[in-house]
Amino acid sequence: MRVKDGDWFTEVCDEAGSAFSLRVTKKLYNERSRYQTIEVYETSHFGNLLVLDGFVMLNARDNFIYHEMMSHPALYTHPHPKRVLVIGGGDCGCLGEVLKHREVIAAELVELDERVTRVSEQFFPELCAASNDPRASLHFTDGVAWVARAEPGAYDIIIVDSTDPIGQAARLFQAPFYASCRRALGDEGVLIVQSESPLIHLELIHSIRSEMGKAGFQHVSTLHFPQCAYPSGWWSATLAGGRFPHAEFRDSDARAKRFTTRYYNADIHRSALAQPTFMQER
Amino acid sequence: MRVKDGDWFTEVCDEAGSAFSLRVTKKLYNERSRYQTIEVYETSHFGNLLVLDGFVMLNARDNFIYHEMMSHPALYTHPHPKRVLVIGGGDCGCLGEVLKHREVIAAELVELDERVTRVSEQFFPELCAASNDPRASLHFTDGVAWVARAEPGAYDIIIVDSTDPIGQAARLFQAPFYASCRRALGDEGVLIVQSESPLIHLELIHSIRSEMGKAGFQHVSTLHFPQCAYPSGWWSATLAGGRFPHAEFRDSDARAKRFTTRYYNADIHRSALAQPTFMQER
Numbered sequence: 001m002r003v004k005d006g007d008w009f010t011e012v013c014d015e016a017g018s019a020f021s022l023r024v025t026k027k028l029y030n031e032r033s034r035y036q037t038i039e040v041y042e043t044s045h046f047g048n049l050l051v052l053d054g055f056v057m058l059n060a061r062d063n064f065i066y067h068e069m070m071s072h073p074a075l076y077t078h079p080h081p082k083r084v085l086v087i088g089g090g091d092c093g094c095l096g097e098v099l100k101h102r103e104v105i106a107a108e109l110v111e112l113d114e115r116v117t118r119v120s121e122q123f124f125p126e127l128c129a130a131s132n133d134p135r136a137s138l139h140f141t142d143g144v145a146w147v148a149r150a151e152p153g154a155y156d157i158i159i160v161d162s163t164d165p166i167g168q169a170a171r172l173f174q175a176p177f178y179a180s181c182r183r184a185l186g187d188e189g190v191l192i193v194q195s196e197s198p199l200i201h202l203e204l205i206h207s208i209r210s211e212m213g214k215a216g217f218q219h220v221s222t223l224h225f226p227q228c229a230y231p232s233g234w235w236s237a238t239l240a241g242g243r244f245p246h247a248e249f250r251d252s253d254a255r256a257k258r259f260t261t262r263y264y265n266a267d268i269h270r271s272a273l274a275q276p277t278f279m280q281e282r
Numbered sequence: 283m284r285v286k287d288g289d290w291f292t293e294v295c296d297e298a299g300s301a302f303s304l305r306v307t308k309k310l311y312n313e314r315s316r317y318q319t320i321e322v323y324e325t326s327h328f329g330n331l332l333v334l335d336g337f338v339m340l341n342a343r344d345n346f347i348y349h350e351m352m353s354h355p356a357l358y359t360h361p362h363p364k365r366v367l368v369i370g371g372g373d374c375g376c377l378g379e380v381l382k383h384r385e386v387i388a389a390e391l392v393e394l395d396e397r398v399t400r401v402s403e404q405f406f407p408e409l410c411a412a413s414n415d416p417r418a419s420l421h422f423t424d425g426v427a428w429v430a431r432a433e434p435g436a437y438d439i440i441i442v443d444s445t446d447p448i449g450q451a452a453r454l455f456q457a458p459f460y461a462s463c464r465r466a467l468g469d470e471g472v473l474i475v476q477s478e479s480p481l482i483h484l485e486l487i488h489s490i491r492s493e494m495g496k497a498g499f500q501h502v503s504t505l506h507f508p509q510c511a512y513p514s515g516w517w518s519a520t521l522a523g524g525r526f527p528h529a530e531f532r533d534s535d536a537r538a539k540r541f542t543t544r545y546y547n548a549d550i551h552r553s554a555l556a557q558p559t560f561m562q563e564r
Contacts (some may be wrong), residue, residue, distance in 0.1 A: 008301065017327035018510075019290065023299035045299035062481060065558075199344060199510055226508060226516035228300075228481055233515010234508035263558045271553030276347075276545045 009041050009049060011056050013231035016200045020229060022046050022059065028123060033115035035168070040123045046229070048123045050091065052116070052163060056229045060124065063093055066194075067127075068264040069225045069272065070237055071097035074157050074192040075104075076250045076269060077242050081156040082106070085184070087143035087172065089161030090116030096130035098159070100259040107136050112168065114140035144171050144180070153186030160193035165204065173208055178215035178240070188243055191217070195238040197231055198224050202282055205236060212240040221246040222279065223272040225263070247273060291323050291331060293338050295513035298482045302511060304328050304341065310405060315397035317450070322405045328511065330405045332373065334398070334445060338511045342406065345375055348476075349409075350546040351507045351554065352519055353379035356439050356474040357386075358532045358551060359524050363438040364388070367466075369425035369454065371443030372398030378412035380441070382541040389418050394450065396422035426453050426462070435468030442475035447486065455490055460497035460522070470525055473499070477520040479513055480506050484564055487518060494522040503528040504561065505554040507545070529555060 010021040022043045029040035039051040047060025058066070071094050075081045082105045084098045090111035098107045109131070111117055117138065121128045131138060139146065147158070158181050165173040172193065181191045195201075195208050205222055212220045217240035227235035239246055247270070254266035292303040304325045311322035321333040329342025340348070353376050357363045364387045366380045372393035380389045391413070393399055399420065403410045413420060421428065429440070440463050447455040454475065463473045477483075477490050491502050499522035509517035521528055529552070536548035 010301075010303075015327075017305035017325060019292075019301075019303040019305075021292075021301040021303070023301075043299060045297075199508070224508075226481070226506075226514070228514040228516065232508070232510040234510065260559075262560045265556075265559050265562075267556035268558055271556035274547075274549035274553035276550055277542075277547050278544045280547075 009043070009051065011054065011231075013200065016231055018231060020056070020231065020233075022049060022229065024049070029119060031115060031119065033113055035113040038115055038119050040119060050120065050124065055164065057163070058091055058093065058124070059229050060126075062228045063127070065225055065263040066227050066235065067093035067097050068261050069223060070094050070159055070161055070192060070194060072254070072261065072264045073223055073237070073249070073269050073272065074159060074190045074239060075101050076254045077239065077246055078156050078188060078190045079250070081190075083155050084108070084157040084159065085110065085147070085150075085155045086159045086161060087147070088112075088163070088169075089159065090114075091120040091124055091127050092117065092131050093127040094159050094161050095136060096127055098157075099130045099133050099135060102258070105135060107133075109136070109138045110143045110146045111138070111140055112142055144177050147177065147180040147184050150180070150184035152183050153189070154184050156185070156189055158185060158189070158191045160191070162194060164196070173204070173211065175211040175214040178212050178217065182216045182241070185241055190242045191240045192237050195222060195236045197234055198222075198236050198276070198279055199232040199234055202279070205238065205279075206282055208238050212238070217241050219245055221273055222275070225272055291325070291333065293336065293513075295482065298513055300513060302338070302513065304331060304511065306331070311401060313397060313401065315395055317395045320397055320401050322401060332402065332406065337446065339445075340373055340375065340406070341511050342408075344510045345409070347507055347545040348509050348517065349375035349379050350543050351505060352376050352441055352443055352474060352476060354536070354543065354546045355505055355519070355531065355551050355554065356441060356472045356521060357383050358536045359521060359528055360438050360470060360472045361532070363472075365437050366390070366439040366441065367392065367429070367437045368441045368443060369429070370394075370445070370451075371441065372396075373402040373406055373409050374399065374413050375409040376441050376443045377418060378409055380439075381412045381415050381417060384540070387417060389415075391418070391420045392425045392428045393420070393422055394424055426459050429459065429462040429466050432462070432466035434465050435471070436466050438467070438471055440467060440471070440473045442473070444476060446478070455486070455493065457493040457496040460494050460499065464498045464523070467523055472524045473522045474519050477504060477518045479516055480504075480518050480558070480561055481514040481516055484561070487520065488564055490520050494520070499523050501526070501528055503555055504557070507554055
């Protein structure tokens with residue numbers, strides 16, 4: 001599956017009238033799984049690129065920013081995160097970041113489409129190494145039902161690394177699911193969900209925050225960070241739960257962390273919580 | 283100059299193998315000035331778009347982030363900014379932000395190409411209103427020569443709102459120009475320059491910082507912020523000068539500011555100074 005020189009992969013964002021393209025040197029993989037079309041391209045400057053149903057999921061160059069920001073802020077917000085659930089995130093990137101925390105004793109990944117994980121193991125082995133960790137377990141089933149059936153207080157952290165709020169994934173942005181998460185987390189537990197672009201999807205972010213409030217979460221904060229290959233190049237994650245305001249995270253533990261990160265650090269954690277004026281106003 | 287439905291303006295970033303596109307509904311203007319090709323498009327979701335020599339300069343939707351971050355952090359770093367020089371910035375967006383500070387008594391804009399300003403007055407009137415302020419003066423000449431001839435200590439703030447380091451603009455990224463700025467600023471003066479993308483142009487940022495050091499600036503900091511329509515969607519500005527480390531900016535004045543901003547606030551100022559781990563390491 002060679003593409004001719006000068007070819008591009010382009011994702012159009014209809015709701016913003018914008019498009020982002022990466023120059024591709026080869027199409028490495030194509031599959032129609034039970035749930036979606038899975039494609040992998042080799043790009044000229046961003047390493048391998050994973051695309052689901054035509055939407056960029058990740059590339060080898062900048063996925064570290066997303067995976068670190070979806071994981072470490074939540075874990076350093078909880079006083080002693082031991083049991084972590086990742087919903088979606090079949091590429092195992094978040095799972096790998098979670099398992100860098102030594103105090104985690106169990107990390108479960110619940111991904112609907114096993115093929116995403118198997119394809120990621122082949123084309124993004126650097127993200128999937130951690131799934132061999134004895135603390136990790138992978139379950140290929142529906143995340144909404146999984147959380148609904150979970151014991152109260154079963155988890156300290158739930159990370160929702162979902163696709164856009166379309167089709168199956170739409171339920172992951174609504175109060176009934178957040179209420180299940182609230183129950184599965186207990187009072188100290190922390191939820192984090194990817195919440196799209198501050199510039200393009202401000203109304204969706206507002207809706208997510210409002211649905212989290214309806215589900216009984218007292219503290220809700222939106223973090224923001226760059227993510228080159230997603231629409232607008234600017235992305236967010238919304239944090240809910242915990243006993244304390246999110247600015248009171250374990251700053252000194254984050255400063256003393258014994259593992260490496262490429263984007264995240266305690267200053268970046270605090271800075272990601274700062275709200276631009278237009279977000280405060282909404 | 284109608285474009286047909288479904289047309290796009292696309293900027294390719296060769297050094298990153300990426301491209302960004304905006305859907306355009308009309309081409310509003312085209313001119314070959316003495317220095318460059320100036321184009322203006324009407325876009326579907328980003329308002330008017332200004333393009334110089336094929337590179338996106340600004341659009342009506344997100345330029346506020348860039349102009350605020352190129353202006354307010356520098357002004358709140360200086361104890362009492364009265365005299366401000368903007369090099370480039372012919373669209374007058376930075377000038378408008380600078381003039382929001384009441385303590386500024388004179389703001390000079392030195393832009394090489396008068397046509398950029400005249401075209402901006404026509405298609406971005408919201409950015410140019412401030413150029414009628416009696417404290418503002420516009421000079422259409424070479425910024426490098428202007429700073430070289432300035433009296434020592436003539437300015438409190440110099441803002442370099444330049445195009446990419448290609449052709450005429452390359453001199454704005456080098457030590458001889460920064461040494462002229464250092465002299466024109468005196469010991470308390472603060473320089474800020476746009477310094478491209480942290481993800482794509484990390485070596486350039488390193489070079490700018492190093493050239494500033496050679497020019498005698500003791501304090502150098504790189505701020506970062508989203509900028510959707512520039513390559514990678516993530517941009518930076520590098521701050522130099524002042525008597526104190528840049529984290530000691532006038533935080534309480536920034537919190538008590540009497541003018542409106544849409545992105546900037548004191549928390550955002552502090553957060554923009556936080557360095558991602560990979561930037562610290564470089």
